[in-house]
Amino acid sequence: MLVVMRQDATQQQINDVVDAIDALGFEARPLPGSQRTVVGVIGNDGRVDSTRLEALSGVFRVIHVTAAYTLVSREHQSETTIVTIAPSVQVGGTNVVVMAGPCSVESEEQIVATARAVRAAGAACLRGGAFKPRSSPYSFQGLGKRGLELLALARRETGLPIVTEAMDEAGAEMVAELGDCIQIGARNMQNFSLLKAVAKLGKPVLLKRGMAATINDLLLSAEYILAAGNNQVILCERGVRTFDPASRTMFDLTAIPAVQALSHLPIIADPSHGTGQRDRVIPMSRAAIAAGADGLLVEVHPNPERARSDGPQALHPEQFASLMDDVRAIAGVIGRTLARAPGTAEARVG
């Protein structure tokens, strides 16, 4: 950490900063420059709350040279963490894991048909929402526990492990019981009470980037989960808010290599929410794989025109199958292969 003093800072103010750093238990190293003095803080590990130093007289600003997160950083652990969703479905290795399914679970028929279709095309996980965070209280909010039961039924039919969102502690416990990976949505990325609760449920967590979250924020939220003892965290880029209404959000694929340089946690991409339009999901899924994503989260619906939520961004099953061919080929160009779904009797027959 570096404390940059104002140009007009007095020697007394510099001394006060040095004393305050001492009082925090660190070593202060003043570095007088031609225009101003910078005081280095030696011995901290990135966990210092700099508020107290920033508030001192004569301080221009405090620069965090070391990131505020520790456990999630690539410097803390150099090899990429492997997150195991099911025996053969591991995120973070050379395999690319494609998770596909409808935005919302709507009925047994819908979810089972989708699960069969995405498995046949090569998906390794089934995604689908039972609890739906919606900006409007009047939009469809999901089937709740009944939705989770239908997802579990689809897993029995196809063998696909289940990734699904929880919006609160009670829901997270249900997801931990009936599903395989607990998704925390973008709007809850900084719901720290939920992060702490979810960390303790013994399941992998899929943490989506908030719509105004910097990559630093995303890693700090993941740090909450690791600090609570759970390192099975998958990050997910799903688009951020910008000034351009041309897309619902701006899909920040550069986050893929940026996160991979900073953290050992795997990161996947959600081109469905990231673009919001079916025609863009296809090229941007290809692009995400080319950028090095460890997986994809793609919305597929047997009948998008009748979807109860997010129909415009859901792929038709045949579009998804065609996309998977491209994804497989592009993964091959950069030395990766697609993860395969766990084998089941139904799946082998179907």
Add this chain to the structure above:
Amino acid sequence: MLVVMRQDATQQQINDVVDAIDALGFEARPLPGSQRTVVGVIGNDGRVDSTRLEALSGVFRVIHVTAAYTLVSREHQSETTIVTIAPSVQVGGTNVVVMAGPCSVESEEQIVATARAVRAAGAACLRGGAFKPRSSPYSFQGLGKRGLELLALARRETGLPIVTEAMDEAGAEMVAELGDCIQIGARNMQNFSLLKAVAKLGKPVLLKRGMAATINDLLLSAEYILAAGNNQVILCERGVRTFDPASRTMFDLTAIPAVQALSHLPIIADPSHGTGQRDRVIPMSRAAIAAGADGLLVEVHPNPERARSDGPQALHPEQFASLMDDVRAIAGVIGRTLARAPGTAEARVG
């Protein structure tokens, strides 16, 4: 609602849209143009989930002419809602309500001293955090229930009603018991489970705008609370994320007149979080009042250099007193007066 068709949409596709609108129970009114057809939807009240129409073939886009919120809109209720925090402390009328206090409750001495100082300067409410959402798990997270008890103690000493944040359902119940107004922070603005839970606790709610929330999002989140039967909602502008690192967030004061035109709910401004620097809090507090804010939320600390959180943005008590003189004068220019704190024996003596 208007369904805009593609230029190359076929008559069959237009007919399908008309049929889908009929099936939703509304009346379709096609409006053929020189380049494309627009189909109007008559009879909806803004609560239609447009997903199904957007997903139909030949549809270019769906335009929501009527807002998705209803209960919070100025068109639904023309007079401004008065939110009563304490008998004499009402937000939304001609009075301007100033809420002041430290970012975090740290000790009995600190909170009582601050409460006395802000009351003496003219504040009508005491703010202070017991539960603190922090981006980093290693930052000070507040005193929790003990902090609420200290706030209640400061209220007994000064008569100032208490505004404080809740981060989850359990915390909200404690705040409802010990405080006077439940604050929902920016990071939880779209924590819909929490919004629904808080709505039922019988206390006014102070809902802060999320850092990437549009004004439309903010009003939709408020709609969740009103739809659950609680109309005692105060909105709060506190800055949004933009590209400029010159301020921690960009303080969007235009949100004040914009919200006042769209909604009957009162709106206040938080220049402390909105600017992040003490020197900017003073001019921007004046500006917020001049823009027509129904109140201010200002951080004041008896010793900002020793604050456990957000010290750089906390005003010294004497700065706050001086600011209150300006605020009183500017409010007067636009025909408003400052709300006064409820009278108490201690306050009268002190």
Add this chain to the structure above:
Amino acid sequence: MLVVMRQDATQQQINDVVDAIDALGFEARPLPGSQRTVVGVIGNDGRVDSTRLEALSGVFRVIHVTAAYTLVSREHQSETTIVTIAPSVQVGGTNVVVMAGPCSVESEEQIVATARAVRAAGAACLRGGAFKPRSSPYSFQGLGKRGLELLALARRETGLPIVTEAMDEAGAEMVAELGDCIQIGARNMQNFSLLKAVAKLGKPVLLKRGMAATINDLLLSAEYILAAGNNQVILCERGVRTFDPASRTMFDLTAIPAVQALSHLPIIADPSHGTGQRDRVIPMSRAAIAAGADGLLVEVHPNPERARSDGPQALHPEQFASLMDDVRAIAGVIGRTLARAPGTAEARVG
């Protein structure tokens, strides 16, 4: 300047950085920390192009402690620059200068009527566009040189000095000849060729902040003009692009105190472009003055319904007159007064 090394940087890499700093003519001061080394650069004055250091192996990032601008900084010159548009119209002192007029000059009748009205209400300058940068090639682009002549005519009639935009070098020469202050629009803030050309014309320059310009960018663009020998520069906040479509741009009033802390150049605000809607111009003009702006740029049109550009944001003359009463009173609260227009025979009679 500080060069932060990677945690895994070798001693050789650190030595190479030290050598490179020496080669640039500065002194290197390594500061080994517990996790990584930072190398301080002593003796630079903010003008170093850090590209070469950033590209060296083992470098994590380069931090500019001193700003890249020099001449515009408050540290370079502590007293605020006074920009003189006309003998009695000085921007940057205790006076607040209100510049008002139509978006575009449309006709002699329109510009003279507007000039008379805004002068009567207390404006000190006349604004009006002869050259109009428009996003669409099919929108009205202004009357060009004829517009400048009409502005000069209105000045003869009312004594109000003229502020008007130039879009290119040829236009700037005409504005310098016929007007009193050359405006550089937001879209040209980083048209460096134009900045260099305008700096040499011997007239004050009104430099508007670009829609995606940080405050640092704005000051660097002003530095171009000062570096070319012209210190008569007025900065102007007019709104920046954000994610919220609720306003055309987000009016960043915090830029006022932020710029005043960093630079000695005066800064005014343009609430008309900053909000885009008449009903918001009035509260945000008041707010700008309360925030400490050195002036306002306000669009007024005798008949906004018939304006050839930006009608929705133009005030009716009577609205402007009423606003000026509020502006005068708020300026008084913070110890400022309104600048008055230069006296002329016509103005005295009219």
Add this chain to the structure above:
Amino acid sequence: MLVVMRQDATQQQINDVVDAIDALGFEARPLPGSQRTVVGVIGNDGRVDSTRLEALSGVFRVIHVTAAYTLVSREHQSETTIVTIAPSVQVGGTNVVVMAGPCSVESEEQIVATARAVRAAGAACLRGGAFKPRSSPYSFQGLGKRGLELLALARRETGLPIVTEAMDEAGAEMVAELGDCIQIGARNMQNFSLLKAVAKLGKPVLLKRGMAATINDLLLSAEYILAAGNNQVILCERGVRTFDPASRTMFDLTAIPAVQALSHLPIIADPSHGTGQRDRVIPMSRAAIAAGADGLLVEVHPNPERARSDGPQALHPEQFASLMDDVRAIAGVIGRTLARAPGTAEARVG
């Protein structure tokens, strides 16, 4: 175009809107809804300046159903425009055109060595800046005309056509004389005087998206060039400003499919400026091709550590050669091939 009336609009206000539409020469078609009336405008071609309608009493807002651009739209011309930079170098067909070279031309040795290296790796064009727009007046501004002459020399040596930036009219004329494609940089995207001037020089134009430009803005700026009679325009995505400092700008690859749906103009991507860091240029170049870009603009420098500008984002020649192998393979997956440089004697030998 649709004029949405306020809920409380009177019949007289609706009639006034109808009359105003008539006066503009279009047909008005009122569509009364359950809550408000919408008035359709029939017969316009997207070029209407809606200011006059927006300013009328009782109008809530005006919705542009048809885009404001015409000539650049895919609806105006369904087949993609082929832009010919040199006989064998055409952008917009099945070929992918890679343009590579240093940020700035620095010396004969540097530019010729780079040209040879990028040609050997498979680039079809040479890029390099002679006129450099720099945020700071103290940064290296390019060699000017001498830089253009060195580029022309490199073309003679390698056969690679030249793409280089112009910042003003005088510079554009020089580029038109000595180069093959005139680049308009992000900061000048809305320098409309320059766009009009460049359009008439008889050379292809590479138009970069501004850092706060929506896709709509980008297409409107291109419309300026087509409206002046030049359809040889290549668009370029190079990153936009957002709240996240993790990258210099956010590289918006979704712009590729979005523009391809809206316009017939080809679009390429600049991952060097789009990411700002060498390690990210490689994955994001691959991603851009996977997303369907018609070409790449990549910075390569024989010795990035000694580059006079933008060294940290320049690839080493061997990195570029390796990247080209991936690009070739990914292009193949989606049915595209790389454009080849024009044959020259030197190139054949070298």
